[in-house]
Amino acid sequence: MKVAKFGGSSVSTADQIKKVLNIVNSDEDRRIIIVSAPGKRHKEDVKTTDLLIRLYEKVIDDLDYISKKEEIIQRYADIIYELDMSDNLLTTIDQTLENFITTLKDKPSRLLDALLSCGENFNAQLIAEYNNSQGIPTRYISPGEAGIQVTDLPQNAQILDQSYEALYNLRTYDEKLIVPGFFGVSRQNYIVTFPRGGSDITGAIVARGVRADLYENFTDVSGIFRANPTIVKNPEVIDEITYREMRELSYAGFGVFHDEALQPLHKDRIPVVIKNTNRPNDTGTFIRHDREINSSNIVSGISCDKGFTVLNIKKYLMNRQVGFTRKILGVLEDYNISFDHMPSGIDSISIIMRSKEIHNREEQVLNDIRDKCDVDELSVEHDLAILMIVGEGMHRIVGTANTITHALAESKINLKMMNQGASEISIMFGIDVADADKAVKSTYEYCYNGKCLKV
Numbered sequence: 001m002k003v004a005k006f007g008g009s010s011v012s013t014a015d016q017i018k019k020v021l022n023i024v025n026s027d028e029d030r031r032i033i034i035v036s037a038p039g040k041r042h043k044e045d046v047k048t049t050d051l052l053i054r055l056y057e058k059v060i061d062d063l064d065y066i067s068k069k070e071e072i073i074q075r076y077a078d079i080i081y082e083l084d085m086s087d088n089l090l091t092t093i094d095q096t097l098e099n100f101i102t103t104l105k106d107k108p109s110r111l112l113d114a115l116l117s118c119g120e121n122f123n124a125q126l127i128a129e130y131n132n133s134q135g136i137p138t139r140y141i142s143p144g145e146a147g148i149q150v151t152d153l154p155q156n157a158q159i160l161d162q163s164y165e166a167l168y169n170l171r172t173y174d175e176k177l178i179v180p181g182f183f184g185v186s187r188q189n190y191i192v193t194f195p196r197g198g199s200d201i202t203g204a205i206v207a208r209g210v211r212a213d214l215y216e217n218f219t220d221v222s223g224i225f226r227a228n229p230t231i232v233k234n235p236e237v238i239d240e241i242t243y244r245e246m247r248e249l250s251y252a253g254f255g256v257f258h259d260e261a262l263q264p265l266h267k268d269r270i271p272v273v274i275k276n277t278n279r280p281n282d283t284g285t286f287i288r289h290d291r292e293i294n295s296s297n298i299v300s301g302i303s304c305d306k307g308f309t310v311l312n313i314k315k316y317l318m319n320r321q322v323g324f325t326r327k328i329l330g331v332l333e334d335y336n337i338s339f340d341h342m343p344s345g346i347d348s349i350s351i352i353m354r355s356k357e358i359h360n361r362e363e364q365v366l367n368d369i370r371d372k373c374d375v376d377e378l379s380v381e382h383d384l385a386i387l388m389i390v391g392e393g394m395h396r397i398v399g400t401a402n403t404i405t406h407a408l409a410e411s412k413i414n415l416k417m418m419n420q421g422a423s424e425i426s427i428m429f430g431i432d433v434a435d436a437d438k439a440v441k442s443t444y445e446y447c448y449n450g451k452c453l454k455v
């Protein structure tokens, strides 16, 4: 059994929806389909989810929201008319939006989640109704009915474990099932959404719940590139990658697949394939527990993310003091700041975090560290970029770090920090933001374009 998820651009127009259903109907193993809200139809277009946020903002500011609501209804009307369907659904859409606005106006974060869920929810209903009208038995299933129970944190839902048992029952249906992505229902009976891009998460949860043999994630690219195609010209598409590698690359900016979607899949080792709705015969990228390693795929991908801040702390004889790091981390905990890396020396430690974590309160945090931790020196660096070289092959093969540092040195890139954990799945380099693109290009040349160093 396969679970297939189609992203926003795949379900943004009537033509796209027809393509999706051709894919779905051409394989009887594709039994459960997760859909996103209609995404962008062209570069300047606005996603339905963003239109829903605009509607929410008008309502909350007590402004006239009718034109925003109509814009949303129009997105579905365009699809419905082109598919030659009855317009009954448009009345349901209008009534549902109005109903949420009236009943939840005094609970803004609940209203936001309820409105956000509409994007995928209406689309799932529309797609199920259309496929049925084409003679293929198809049923819309709401996340509540499917059993997707989540925590009660608005816009940040997490799946509750009991959902998996309930979801297993979806195997008993004979029809094709269309499930809206991006939200679940809390025990308090509220609609709660996953973080943005969260239809991938729904797909992963459903795939795990029904113990699918494969989770197909259809998008508008034929897989995952080894590096950002806006930086490297025509990068290779990755044929196979492990869950752990994917997690590392998503962390540092690979946006094709939501990083929170990996966890449920990883647990039960459900393989994933990232495929292109517009070129369904392309092989795509498989994400699995293990992969074949050969000399050309030691490194599976290179990414570089910007927007990091680093706190540099010096303390003479730090290595002999018990509890020094705990005190520093205690201050970060007081401010609810999470950090990403912590390379250290005998008398120094650097704490790297996303700049948004410390933004606005940097001065207070620094003062607290000075007051509570008895440091010798404390400084902050902004505009740090993190270059991640990711590959499970590195732990068996000698010389990757040598190749990478050589590539970076040849491009005259100063390495501010380096970090490699014992798992050797990735090497992280802290570099200046201004060097970020150059670093990706030069390391890519060495890793994939035959500029390999002989060791």
Ligand code: ASP
Pocket (backbone or CB within 6 Å): 007, 008, 036, 037, 047, 049, 050, 119, 120, 181, 182, 195, 196, 197, 198, 199, 200
């Ligand atoms: N529609 C939601 C968003 O734009 C969720 C998704 O498409 O995955 O974030």
